[in-house]
Amino acid sequence: MKIETIRSFMTPVEESLTREHTLHEAIVYMNKYKLNTLPVVNSANKLIGVFTRSILYQMLLSQESMDTPIGKYIKKDIGTISEHTTVEQLEDDIAVSEVGTGFVINDEGIPIGLISKSEAVKSFLQKTRILKEQLETILQNSNLGAFMADDAQRIIFINDKLEKMIGVDERTILYKKLLDVFPDWTIPIGQNEVHFQKKIGSQTFMIRLSKYNMTNGKQGFIALFQNISELENMAQELATIKTLKSLLQTVIEHSYDGLVMINEAGKITFTSPSLLELFDLHQNQVAEFPIDEIFPHFELMKVLKTGVAEISDFMEIKGINYIVHRIPVYQDEQIIGAIGKIVYRQLHEVRETFKRYERKEMGETSTRKTPESSRFSFDEIISKDPQMEKLFKSGMKAAKGKTTILIRGESGTGKELFAHAIHSSSNRKNAPFITVNCAAIPEDLLESEFFGYEEGAFTGAKHKGKIGKFDLANGGTLFLDEIGDMSLQLQAKLLRVLQEREFYRVGGTERITVDIRIIAATNRGLEEMVEKGEFREDLFYRLNVISFEIPPLRKRKGDILLLTESFIEGLNKQNGTSITGWDPLAEQALLQHDWPGNVRELRNVCERAMVFADNGMIHVEDLPDYLLKKIGFILLLEDNKTELEKPLLERAEEMAIRVALKKADGNKSEACKLLGISRSVLYDKLKKYEVF
Numbered sequence: 171m172k173i174e175t176i177r178s179f180m181t182p183v184e185e186s187l188t189r190e191h192t193l194h195e196a197i198v199y200m201n202k203y204k205l206n207t208l209p210v211v212n213s214a215n216k217l218i219g220v221f222t223r224s225i226l227y228q229m230l231l232s233q234e235s236m237d238t239p240i241g242k243y244i245k246k247d248i249g250t251i252s253e254h255t256t257v258e259q260l261e262d263d264i265a266v267s268e269v270g271t272g273f274v275i276n277d278e279g280i281p282i283g284l285i286s287k288s289e290a291v292k293s294f295l296q297k298t299r300i301l302k303e304q305l306e307t308i309l310q311n312s313n314l315g316a317f318m319a320d321d322a323q324r325i326i327f328i329n330d331k332l333e334k335m336i337g338v339d340e341r342t343i344l345y346k347k348l349l350d351v352f353p354d355w356t357i358p359i360g361q362n363e364v365h366f367q368k369k370i371g372s373q374t375f376m377i378r379l380s381k382y383n384m385t386n387g388k389q390g391f392i393a394l395f396q397n398i399s400e401l402e403n404m405a406q407e408l409a410t411i412k413t414l415k416s417l418l419q420t421v422i423e424h425s426y427d428g429l430v431m432i433n434e435a436g437k438i439t440f441t442s443p444s445l446l447e448l449f450d451l452h453q454n455q456v457a458e459f460p461i462d463e464i465f466p467h468f469e470l471m472k473v474l475k476t477g478v479a480e481i482s483d484f485m486e487i488k489g490i491n492y493i494v495h496r497i498p499v500y501q502d503e504q505i506i507g508a509i510g511k512i513v514y515r516q517l518h519e520v521r522e523t524f525k526r527y528e529r530k531e532m533g534e535t536s537t538r539k540t541p542e543s544s545r546f547s548f549d550e551i552i553s554k555d556p557q558m559e560k561l562f563k564s565g566m567k568a569a570k571g572k573t574t575i576l577i578r579g580e581s582g583t584g585k586e587l588f589a590h591a592i593h594s595s596s597n598r599k600n601a602p603f604i605t606v607n608c609a610a611i612p613e614d615l616l617e618s619e620f621f622g623y624e625e626g627a628f629t630g631a632k633h634k635g636k637i638g639k640f641d642l643a644n645g646g647t648l649f650l651d652e653i654g655d656m657s658l659q660l661q662a663k664l665l666r667v668l669q670e671r672e673f674y675r676v677g678g679t680e681r682i683t684v685d686i687r688i689i690a691a692t693n694r695g696l697e698e699m700v701e702k703g704e705f706r707e708d709l710f711y712r713l714n715v716i717s718f719e720i721p722p723l724r725k726r727k728g729d730i731l732l733l734t735e736s737f738i739e740g741l742n743k744q745n746g747t748s749i750t751g752w753d754p755l756a757e758q759a760l761l762q763h764d765w766p767g768n769v770r771e772l773r774n775v776c777e778r779a780m781v782f783a784d785n786g787m788i789h790v791e792d793l794p795d796y797l798l799k800k801i802g803f804i805l806l807l808e809d810n811k812t813e814l815e816k817p818l819l820e821r822a823e824e825m826a827i828r829v830a831l832k833k834a835d836g837n838k839s840e841a842c843k844l845l846g847i848s849r850s851v852l853y854d855k856l857k858k859y860e861v862f
């Protein structure tokens with residue numbers, strides 16, 4: 171800051187008079203410098219007096235000639251000001267001095283300038299005005315609200331900011347007493363300033379009220395207002411965020427899903443405990459590590475690059491199925507990281523819920539009980555067996571007509587499946603497919619189950635009449651499963667319906683005509699039953715117009731692994747597991763078993779083994795004991811004492827012999843070939859292991 175000196179107030183002296191200067195010369199000087207007072211110096215240039223305009227008038231009145239030296243007339247009693255006088259001293263001096271003009275002299279007493287009282291006052295006023303303007307500009311442009319009060323505590327200034335801050339008009343508070351405007355304030359008495367917080371309207375202010383010295387020597391007040399509502403809001407927001415953070419942390423920690431977050435550099439910033447648990451990792455093994463180093467399979471970096479979320483992507487890691495959501499995190503349109511969410515538990519439930527939801531979306535009608543319509547087509551019957559493929563072709567052809575079909579085969583070979591497929595290939599595919607298990611319904615109910623009954627056909631008010639399966643199947647297919655288990659009496663009634671295509675309800679008199687295709691199935695030897703008189707011959711011929719014999723699984727072993735593949739796939743989906751297959755030994759066991767329960771048994775074995783499977787693979791020990799025992803595998807696995815006493819090698823050898831014999835259908839030379847041993851060695855071993 172520029173320091174102001176007395177020089178900025180004075181008019182510089184360029185020339186001085188001496189006592190010897192004449193009146194004429196003095197007048198010329200006055201005119202030249204437009205001054206009313208001129209300095210008079212001695213030979214050493216020191217100020218010795220002044221020549222003023224009134225001296226000039228006096229000399230003229232005294233009719234002095236123009237050549238008269240001025241020395242006699244000069245005024246010697248003069249006020250001088252040292253060039254070192256400060257502006258403040260000057261202000262004080264001028265305030266009390268009666269002299270209108272003063273000379274500024276240097277240290278040698280030489281006059282260097284002249285200060286007139288009125289000029290100085292003008293300058294001071296100007297300066298004060300500038301200062302005032304500067305102060306007001308500062309206050310007006312400050313972010314702080316401000317007012318000033320005088321020593322009587324009257325408000326004498328208020329800045330625009332404060333007007334806005336507290337919502338008042340300057341005119342309503344100017345010149346009012348501070349405590350009248352702010353009655354709850356405390357005025358500082360002992361100390362120079364006080365700080366306090368006040369709420370005005372909806373805003374909170376931090377106020378600093380200080381004393382200041384006024385020119386009259388008394389003390390006024392200056393108040394500065396800072397709106398801290400924003401700060402308060404921020405503090406509140408911070409507190410809310412902190413609460414939210416701990417809430418989220420708790421939720422995340424207890425969430426079943428695995429969560430991982432990365433920053434824009436792809437480094438892991440957060441992992442949920444469930445994810446760590448799943449991968450058997452510790453926080454310090456993952457934090458700050460590049461995601462691709464720890465969880466490359468999540469492919470989170472992809473999202474950082476594309477910025478596009480990927481929802482519900484399926485993936486499999488170590489035999490476990492996951493749904494992965496990859497979500498980019500944006501801030502101000504910039505990607506600042508990504509979140510990977512891994513759902514891996516209760517996938518099965520999720521799928522079921524989803525299916526239920528889908529069904530609901532499609533409307534009630536489509537959710538009607540599936541048994542009433544066909545569920546399978548030929549495409550869904552799994553087989554690569556040539557015999558089966560022939561059956562499929564014939565089945566598809568037979569489906570076109572209306573002829574009754576008989577499906578034969580051992581239990582669990584897929585007869586019902588076949589019946590469904592025929593229906594699905596027929597032009598009745600959109601009509602009902604009704605199944606009656608003739609073996610499962612009590613004899614006395616079978617008739618009403620078939621034909622229904624009229625209201626009141628039975629005693630008791632409850633019976634309101636019932637529609638029978640024949641009615642239900644009208645226009646579609648009636649599948650009579652286990653037809654060999656039907657009573658002779660009912661067989662007669664069935665025959666009549668098949669012949670006449672009409673029937674009576676139990677207790678009814680009305681003849682009901684129906685259009686149905688009958689597909690019957692049985693695992694029993696109907697011919698034998700006919701011979702024994704257990705099955706009506708005429709019905710047998712009526713049913714046996716087109717007949718299909720489904721071969722047992724043991725006769726189409728090529729289908730075994732094909733079927734298990736499909737079962738595993740289906741069960742994986744259903745249970746949320748990820749089993750990939752069988753180990754070679756288990757595969758061998760499957761192929762060697764006879765499968766008396768056929769495909770149904772295979773499916774059950776598969777389902778059971780998948781429960782015990784580890785690391786996505788089914789091992790031989792996951793197969794049921796009865797199966798292993800039957801094919802000799804159990805020797806290796808059994809842990810009963812006597813067996814354990816045998817060395818493992820011997821047990822393996824015995825098992826190999828049994829398996830080979832089984833595979834060779836008891837043919838010893840074939841078994842020798844399979845075992846790679848001679849006939850005599852085989853006989854020795856058979857003796858040793860008591861295999862007969």
Ligand SMILES: Nc1ncnc2c1ncn2[C@@H]1O[C@H](COP(=O)(O)OP(=O)(O)OP(=O)(O)O)[C@@H](O)[C@H]1O
Pocket residue numbers: 550551552553579580581582583584585586587588651691692693733769770773
């Ligand atoms: N070729 C196949 N492909 C897929 N699944 C099959 C196949 N054959 C049978 N299955 C399945 O095996 C199980 C038994 O089949 P299904 O009920 O059709 O046999 P079935 O011969 O009618 O048995 P039962 O004589 O005991 O009534 C069902 O779960 C069926 O889905």
